[in-house]
Amino acid sequence: MPSVVEIAVVVLSVATAVFLLYPAPPLSKRLSSWKQRGKIYKHNGLEVFYIDEAGSGTGTVFCLHGFPTFSYDWIKVMPYLKTLFARIVLVDFPGYGFSEKPEDYKYSVFDNADVVENLAESLSISSTHILAHDMGDTVTLELVARFKERSGKKGLVLQSMCLLNAGLFPGKFFPRLVQRVFLIPVLGKIAARFTFFEGFRRGGFAEVFGTKPTYEDFEDFYAAIRYRDGNLALPGVLNFIKERHDNEDRWVRGSLKTSPIPVLMVYGPADTVNPSPTFPNQFRKIAPQHKLIVLGKNIGHFPQWEDPETTGKSYVEFIKGLRSSKSKQYEAGSGTGTVFCLHGFPSSSYDWIKIMPYLKNQFARIVLVDFVGMGFSEKPEDYKYSVFDQADMIENLAESLSISSTHILAHDMGDTVALELVARFKERSEDRGLVLTSLCLLNGGKRGPAGFGDIFGTNKPTYEDFEDFYAAIRYRDGNAVLPGLLHYIKERSDNEDRWVNGVLKTSPIPVLMVYGPADPINPSPTFPDQFRKVAPQHKLVVLDKSIGHYPQWEDPENTGRSYVEFIKGLKSKKPKQ
Structure with missing residues (x-):
């Protein structure tokens, strides 16, 4: 009786003969x-x-x-x-x-x-x-x-x-x-x-x-x-x-x-x-x-x-x-340097439109980005949304635009992304990477959001403004990703030591906080008192008591002027030897 090996050899030989004799199919x-x-x-x-x-x-x-x-x-x-x-x-x-x-x-x-x-x-x-x-x-x-x-x-x-x-x-x-x-x-x-x-x-x-x-x-x-x-x-x-x-x-x-x-x-x-x-x-x-x-x-x-x-x-x-299209990935201004504008939850880069005139006078490049899951960016429901991932996106985008240094202007969740960027900047020390020049934060808090209409002070957006905010959220079925985006709230708690004590308290770059006190998420006087306690060396501008969670929208004039004054002060200072 033939062995398994012999049978295998026969089968392989037959298969080889069949294939070699079987011509390639015609076209x-x-x-x-x-x-x-x-x-x-x-x-x-x-x-x-x-x-x-x-x-x-x-x-x-x-x-x-x-x-x-x-x-x-x-x-x-x-x-x-x-x-x-x-x-x-x-x-x-x-x-x-x-x-x-x-x-x-x-x-x-x-x-x-x-x-x-x-x-x-x-x-x-x-x-x-x-x-x-x-x-x-x-x-x-x-x-x-x-x-x-x-x-x-x-x-x-x-x-x-x-x-x-x-x-x-x-x-x-x-x-x-x-x-x-x-x-x-x-x-x-x-x-x-x-x-x-x-x-x-x-x-x-x-x-x-x-x-x-x-x-x-x-x-x-x-x-x-x-x-x-x-x-x-x-x-x-x-x-x-x-x-x-x-x-x-x-x-x-x-x-x-x-x-x-x-x-x-x-x-x-x-x-x-x-x-x-x-x-x-x-x-x-x-x-x-x-x-x-x-x-x-x-x-x-x-x-x-x-x-x-x-x-x-x-x-x-x-x-x-x-x-x-003649559009660019950034807006050109008449000033010098670059600023990245990082929006908050649940909105988009459109948040900055009212202070764009101030930014254009101050900077040569203004980069406004919609975070993944927001505005006009893609919004996959199964994406793992994270402050760390959004920070990756900013660094990668800056590299792709050949931007080696930038100021940061941020609001709400964008404040937290900005703090993660500063943490990385500190960790790099002299290593190659995105250099951060300054940080301006607008109302950003540790707690979760209230209803969207409730977070504004008395100077509420118009009906048409609310329509625009809502349309941007619903664009590309963005409402479906809102639960995933809110993961940043838990991340704030989990990384308090890294972002508050490690960055805000000991920031290696100048920091300005512009604060609207009529903010139910970050109420006054709790928020400004805590800010002064944690980071007394940084400048805090408190706006009128009628201004809430969106200073750049509710009071663009004072927000814009405060930021211009901050940046001009930095640019006019001569570094000490």
Whole structure:
């Protein structure tokens, strides 16, 4: 009777013979038509397939696909691209699609970036937008790194990047089993020789979709992989996963976090490789300044295939916004230096509108930010809202805007975020990081909020003002996140020693407190007495008894003038030797 080993050898031999004798599937009419639209470019002696199509818009876009697919991924969003751009360039990277696929080639993200730059030069393209997916996102980040390094020198100019689902963050994305097998030396090469259609359709590749492709779609994806024996190259092309780990600092912190060009992320949350809420939370933490669009919960790893309409329209809106908008991420003033304005709960950056004239006279840059979960920022219900996370966002935003030092003007919850920023500033000592110049706090308390209408003094907002406050809260279903946002109240109690005793009491920077006494959250005389007790060295301005919790809204004139006087005093003082 044959042994188990002998049976296994026979089965493996039969499977090998079947697979080796089983030819790669023919190209469908759809794929044949796509192939006929393209041309061949020679890169390092390899044939690289690309399509260069004309559109009715302006400018150029390069479309960079992911693993294990090819340029055909973009066919469903081509109508949107053709209305936007004059040229749409779609490339199959070496080892993919209709490009050459040698098994022994040294596949690399860096080499793929060379392909894009060299192809652009051969096509006389000097500037381009980038639309990318999966591995193509990583190639894009390498292109951005090079663009930053050139700093005005001759080379491909990048105008914007739109990224779709990708494992951008090492340790927070989860390659499928088949990918992990392909990455195992020797075993990966053996496994690549047994890439059967049914295993492909039902296995790892199918798992990444939320809304599944049709049977015919799977046939096309599979045929493109098998074309030119591409299955043999799969272990090699997967080298990009290791490169992501090795170059995290260059690509995530260097290119994504501090991108010199506008960024849009379109994300399908039903993605087993980059699951929700892990991916969107990490993206918001690393790059809060960039726009993130989360698609329907049934959309997975391939937004451009599963939901081409929303993906296409989102991209059109993004590009049109860049072309038509003259808005900046900050307001310019006629003074010197920078100020960050941090609002409170439950409102938004709009809180500062009445004192903007005072700020514009005093500073060169005024940065007003809506915290995550508030105003016009994204408001995910399952996000872990935290003072620490909001402080991260401010530091990351400052870095992305190349702001190395700033004054802080804060109110309510923003006061607490400001105190956390000061705590970090103290801890850094001489280390590199955001330098804080001064701190101005408006009514902020330890206790929880009262009813919104109750916290104002006698100078209450108008009916229209209340409508605006309410609309900002309800925008993007913000009412659903209010319980999560209020976590800062517990954090105040938990971190009293760090923020009150460690920062307010011993602040290394000048502090001004502007206080409205008709505030039921922080009543008088309890609040001013406690402030004088804890921090007698800091200046306290008490406004009229009719002014409540919102000094900047209820009495913008005295609030603004008090702040201007404070800042002018700091600027006029000469540092002692």
